[in-house]
Amino acid sequence: MTDANPLIVFTPSGKRGRFPVGTPVLQAARALGVDIDSVCGGRAICGRCQVTVGEGEFAKHGIASRAAHVSAFSDVERRYDRIKGLAAGRRLSCQTRITGDLVIDVPPESQVHKQVVRKEADTRAIEVDPATRLCFIEVEEPDMHKPSSDLERVYKALKEQWGIDNLSCDLAIVTNLQKTLRKGAWKITAAVFSRAPGGGNRLVAIWPGFHDRAFGVAIDVGSTTIAAHLTDLSTGQVAASAGVMNPQIRFGEDLMSRVSYVMMNPGGEREMTDAIRQALNTLAAEVARQAGIDTADILEVVLVGNPVMHHLFLGIDPTELGGAPFALATGLAVTCPARELGLTLNPGAWAYVLPCIAGHVGADTAGVVLSEAPHEQDEIMLAVDVGTNAEIVLGSRARLLACSSPTGPAFEGAQISSGQRAAPGAIERIRIDPVTLEPRYKVIGSDKWSDEDGFEEAIANTGVTGICGSGIIEAVAEMYLAGIINQDGLIDGSLAASSPRIEAANRTFNYVIRSPGSGGNEPVIRITQNDVRAIQLAKAALYAGIRLLMDKLGINQVGKIRLAGAFGSHIDVKYAMILGLIPDCELSKVQSAGNAAGTGARIALVNVKARDEIEAVVRRIEKIETAVEPMFQQHFVEAMAIPHKTAPFPHLAAAVTLPAPKDVAPAGQDGGERRRRRRG
């Protein structure tokens, strides 16, 4: 049939169909379900619907020539090009009409459901599919011959021009509607939120005329730091990031001391809630400033945090989390107006808080799950987020378990004699010569190792003030590799004879890393027997939690490991395994997940289906409370040894030469204590 309608083929989707001459390309795309973006609804304003008329593709598709097959570059496109610029070869698909057989290429940035690569280390892509969408509409003017209200005509426009129905709106929209419509000469941009409780679509914001800025902010509320990422809801790209210290630190360094503060000070939870909400507002203002947008352009906020932070930013007294049975007020995802959290974003902005998993396994861990996707793995994945508690998730597509293990603050440098926060001046890397027992180390703030020329000059400003969490892990692991401690963690006092680094102290021994000259004010940096034991207790707790979940799952081996959080980012996975923090695993399959909780928040922000996903996954995670598991204590005791008393470490042994078992004579009282503990 020679008089058939022209054929149009879209790439990369390959979707094709025949349409009458004169049909706009955008309209044909919609009819075929081709994914082309638009905010203005085909009015040549937003420029989101750009396409390329497929040069060179014609022969391939059996289409002979290009010239006559689309309408000429129109005045409307010329105007758009003049005002906003249109790259060479690009057309606005809403203005380009079919005149003959045709191939149209939709570039990635013109797709509604753009893919955002989640992070460099991983190829899992996130589809941009936000809960809040902007819709430019032209609204009928009021007509006395067919009386109807302004809001009804807005709903009609959203239905007819965008296919959106089942609409409701905030009272604030109604109170601003008439002025906005008249200011915009009956053209407005509406933000529609699709996730309000109960269902339906909610009109949350309106602007006169065309408005093309819709942002969201993903916030990870940590006990120590709060990090925010401002994200463009139309592209999924991060526009700005910022972090601040959690101001609640003035109420207590660690979580439990903050819970205690509330218990001791009636109304204290209100103070802490106010402090955190103020910090959230400061952060939101800061990322908006960086990106050069108004905070009123922030239409959504997604929050994660551990259970205590979660309760406090929601305004819930965390007292119940301070003691058994550790009952959460709510573990369900929370969707509420952001203004109810005291956040000053767009007045119609909504907040989404990821679900909590259990009393000690919070929305931050849900963020880790969303980011690392253990529920999509065929092999068993272990995801660990280490803080004062370690939050542990283990499993695969088939089954997922989670628990929290009370590691205590040793991994963060607390309760360690030379321990300190990860800050300039802190030792973060260390190597020990197994022959001479001499250490070399790196300090935060300098690139040089301590045995390199110019090291002392490089650190002159800060000095060496202590050792941070990752430094302690390496120090103890290297002490083990160098034979300074044996598998039981006992410092071999007999080495004092051959090395001044081994220092007697009361009835035990220390390993001295740095002893400053007599003139300086810098402290001696050493690892004491107590420090080693604190690390052993912490790592045993972590391992025991992991082992408990492995038992429940009936496995002896994990396929891959993700270490999340600041600690997981800085730690060298090899040392973590030497120390026995984590079970044996192929070393290449142990990776840092960075701020996976924050990444999870960003995923939930840009992709609405991810919210359903994490809510469903969290529901089916089996929650294990270590405190009531009899096996936990046994695993804990067995895990005190380095790397472990009984578990085999084939992958580790293949990668690292582990020292032969060594009998170290216990020195005085301390060794006896250790033995009693091991009998447990």
Next chain:
Amino acid sequence: MTDANPLIVFTPSGKRGRFPVGTPVLQAARALGVDIDSVCGGRAICGRCQVTVGEGEFAKHGIASRAAHVSAFSDVERRYDRIKGLAAGRRLSCQTRITGDLVIDVPPESQVHKQVVRKEADTRAIEVDPATRLCFIEVEEPDMHKPSSDLERVYKALKEQWGIDNLSCDLAIVTNLQKTLRKGAWKITAAVFSRAPGGGNRLVAIWPGFHDRAFGVAIDVGSTTIAAHLTDLSTGQVAASAGVMNPQIRFGEDLMSRVSYVMMNPGGEREMTDAIRQALNTLAAEVARQAGIDTADILEVVLVGNPVMHHLFLGIDPTELGGAPFALATGLAVTCPARELGLTLNPGAWAYVLPCIAGHVGADTAGVVLSEAPHEQDEIMLAVDVGTNAEIVLGSRARLLACSSPTGPAFEGAQISSGQRAAPGAIERIRIDPVTLEPRYKVIGSDKWSDEDGFEEAIANTGVTGICGSGIIEAVAEMYLAGIINQDGLIDGSLAASSPRIEAANRTFNYVIRSPGSGGNEPVIRITQNDVRAIQLAKAALYAGIRLLMDKLGINQVGKIRLAGAFGSHIDVKYAMILGLIPDCELSKVQSAGNAAGTGARIALVNVKARDEIEAVVRRIEKIETAVEPMFQQHFVEAMAIPHKTAPFPHLAAAVTLPAPKDVAPAGQDGGERRRRRRG
């Protein structure tokens, strides 16, 4: 089969079924879909599920004897009887177990969907089916062996014990949940609202333990007065009523002057919104005080009002309603948290505002429709609510039309020389002797007619200060019946010769109703030619609006008439018809509807389906804007005559002897004006 399970028959429903021995009667009722109320869910606390074991019914149902067929009065029932009292013969159906064949009578007050007779004048009954229900639940305690959050266990209890799912809640519920659960020892009462935007069920309030008070308040926000009815949501009964003057009166007596105030004073709408919301809070506190409840027991508020009031209490600038095209910001029903309207009821209370029909036909008229139900009539019903504008609804089950007609304030006594508000001292009834032309009248505040002994003493406190709306209607109608004015409304000056009541004034004549003694300060009460004309203009506008709708419907006759509002309550329908305010109709079928708008609000408060009903009806009402209807002017001119120039009045003529047409010589300039006006 002799060993079949016992048969249980419920009256009055007649539902029947067989259940194992030991089944509680309430459980059998639920299984059969028998309507028995319960707040406590079968725990012998609420006493809502009372039944009577059907004495004397046994033979009729073929059941031989009563004694052995239910379990004995239990200790639990005895305890309930001791604490709250149980009438003789009553049993708690949750505690009464089936032991043999049985008839159970469910008294009306034990039914969930109790019927409330809407008002004395009408037999239409309203089913009690509120949007907010109380549910007593027992919540599982937290258990470390199966960690779950408190809110999740509350939702589980609501699902398992009440069949309620798809739940969401306010953040405030979550923040109070843990303390409430522990205070109530894991027993709480939850209020669940089923009408939140988007759908689903919303947990709006919680109390520790058993709580059995749930109220709603229906408020009619009139331009002049605001009336509130506190209603028990479980029985549908009004618990208290109160009214206050609308404090907005200080911004302007009538609606348009208030709109002008906003136009002239930037931010003036905020002042008026604050004033009205403050009045609503005062009223709510007053009805709560009267009923002896806490305002926190008020869980819902339903509001009606004309479009300007509607916009102002919602916080919407009413400027657009002040001029063509009279666009409403929203005509849709509004469902929003009551706190967003600044109302201090229960913090989780919801507000429902009935839909508006058009720019001059408001939510108050929707209330009239819900109350008078023209959409359920087989014959044509005319419902009229007269204020500064008359709001008119006409139609039946098949088709419904509405419009507003600019009657002006004459019917309220404004712009009438001796006019005043309906208040003590105002003449409200008047009769004129057709022979002597002497009047007799009644004054608000006294039961005596002016020709009765002791009249002057009875009114000594107030004097006679003016004439109110209903008095003016009667005065003009009686003047017509007495031949003082002719059909054209012209005062017959020739009568001045025979009666001192006819008084010359400039070039026209007055009718003097009361001329106080020379010593007093009281005014002369008279009806001037201008007064008659003002009433003619008002009634012509009203009639023209009605006639316009009759044209649209293609009818010449209405089946029944409802006069709503204060004016409609005080007016004598016969005089309204003599004057030609309303079309001819069988007099017995013209009734006052009282405060029908407020009644509509009460119906929407106690019956959730009524909200769907009125929203659906309003959508299909055909809205007519009189300002753009060419026929309106013609109808207006024709309706100036008393009762009407051309329309027949067969029913009126049968009931009242109307004067023969009379030619009155026009007196001077005024008559000329009148003739010009009639020519249009």
